[in-house]
Amino acid sequence: MTVQLSLDDSDLAPVTEAGSGTMVFAPDLAYKRLSIVNVIFYGDPARGSDWVLIDAGLPTSKSGIIEAAESRFGRASRPSAIIMTHGHFDHAGSLEALAQHWDVPVYAHPVEFPYLNGQASYPPADPMVGGGAMALLSPLFPRSPFDVGNRLKALPADQGVPGMPGWKWLHTPGHAPGHISLWRESDRTLIAGDAIVTTGQESVYEVLTQKPEMHGPPRYLTPDWDEAERSVALLASLEPEVVITGHGRPVKGETMRARLKELSANFLSVAVPEGRRYAIDPAKPGKSNNDAYR
Template sequence: MDHEMNYGSDYKFIPATSIGSGVGMEVLPDVFCHTVQIVNICLVGIPKTGDFVLVDAGMPGSADEIISVTEERFGANSRPKAIILTHGHFDHVGAVIELVKHWDVPVYAHQMEMPFLTGQKSYPEPDPTVEGGLVAKMSPMFPNEPIDLGNNVQPLPSDGTVPYMQEFKWIHTPGHSPGHVSLFREKDRALIVGDAFVTVKQEYLYKVLTQEQEISGPPRYLTTDWEAAKESVMKLEALKPSVAITGHGLPMSGELLESSLGKLVNEFDQIAVPDYGKYVNKNTH
C-alpha cells in the first residue's frame, strides 16, 4: 500500500440522478443490486456472512453510500473479499480508491483494462455528437483520464474464474471498453452484465431519470467499437441468462429478458448502433 493511489485530474462529482437512486433490490438470495445515482453496483454473497464481493464501485463521491449499503446487508464493519470491476469507466470506479483504503481489499479487472486503472492510458474522449439525448450531450464533462490503483489492482485469472465468486465465470465482452467483462453463473444462469448491454436508453436524460425499462446496447457516448459490442451481445444472448443485472437500468428476467435480448441481437444495428457519431463505422450498417 506504499503506492499513492489517485484519480485522474478530471475526476469530479457528476450531478446526474434517477428515480432509482439510493434504491436497492435483492435480485437473488445472494445477489443484491443497488443504484448509485445512475449506475448499479452489486453485492454478491449471502447476507450476514463475511463471504461476499462488490462488483463495480459506483459514481465519484459515493464511497460512504456504498459502505453503508454493504454494512446494512452484511453487518457493521463488514468488508468484501474483493472488488471486481466489469470495466474502468468513471461511473464504475467512482469510489474505488476510498473503498480500497477503507476496506484494504484487492481489486480485479481484465488484463486489457489495466492501463486505464494504473495511470497509463486515458479512455477515448466521450462523444457528445453521438445520436442520443441530453446525457450524451453532457458526456464531455465525464472523467476519462486513467485512475491509478498501483499494485492494489490485479488482472482477473486467465482461466475465467473470478476470485471469491466460486460459481461465477468472467466472460470477455469488449466493445464498450477493451477489457470489459460480464460475470455468469451457470447453475441459475445469473448474469451480471456491466455495460455490454443495458436496460435503459442511457443517452436520454428523461429515460435515465425515469428508468423506463427498454433493452439497449452499451451506452453510446463511451462505446468505441461497435462490431465488438455486437459480438459481445451475441455471446451473452447465447448463454440464455435467466436474469440480467445491468450497469444501468433495472434488472430484467424471464421471458422479457429472453425476448428483449433476442430482439437486440437481431436488430442490433437499428437498436444499439447510433446513426451518427465519431466512433460509428459506416460499414457496420
C-alpha cells in the same frame, strides 16, 4: 422495419428493499442505484459475512456504498475483493477510496489495466450520438485513469471469479476494451456491466424514469461497435434467466430473452449510431500481450 425492444413491469426481476437503499433480487445478490449507475453486492448474509463488491460507482459514491455494505453484511465486514466490469468514471469513481478503505484486491481484465493503474485515459466521448442531454453532457464526464496501484490484479485466466464460486467472467469488449460480464450457469444469472443496459442511458428522462427496455451499451462512451456487437451476440447465446446491468433495473424471463436476441439480431440498426465518428472509425485501444486471455 421497426424493432421494439420494450419490456414492462412483468419482466422485472422481483426485488426486496433492504437497508440503505439496497435492493435484493436473489439471496446472494443485491444492488444499489447510485444516481445514474448500479453497484452490486455478492454474498448471502445468512451464510456469513463473505462478500464481493462489483463496480465502485461514481466519485461521490464511497459513503453510500460503505453504508449499504455495512447494512447488509455488518459494520465489521469488508469484501474479499472488488471486481471491475470496466473502468469508466461511473463504475470506478470511488474505486481508489474504497480499495484503500478496505485494503482489498481489485480484479479486472488485463486489457483494462491501463485505465485502472494510471497509464491511459479513455477515448473522448461522442456527444452527438443517441440524442438527449446525457449524450450532450458526455464530453464533461471524467475520462482520466484511476490508479489502485499494487492492489490491481488480473482475473484468473481460467475464467474463475475470486470470491464468487460458481461464477465465470466473460470478456465482452466494445464499450471498453477490457469490459467483462459475470455469468452463473447454475441459475443462468448474468451481470452484464454496460455490454447491454436495461434502460435508455442517453437522455436524462430515461435515466430518471428507468423504464425497462433492452439497449446496447451507452452510445456516447462506446468506441468499438464491432466488438460491442460480438459481445451482445455472446450474451444473447447464453439465454439468461435473470440479467442485471450497470444501468437500469434487473430483468427476467422469456420476454427479456426474446428482446436480447432481437437486440443481437438487429444490432446495427437499433444500437449503432448512424454516421458518427465512433461508428465509422472505432477507437482501437492497445491490446494485451497476455495470450492466456485470448
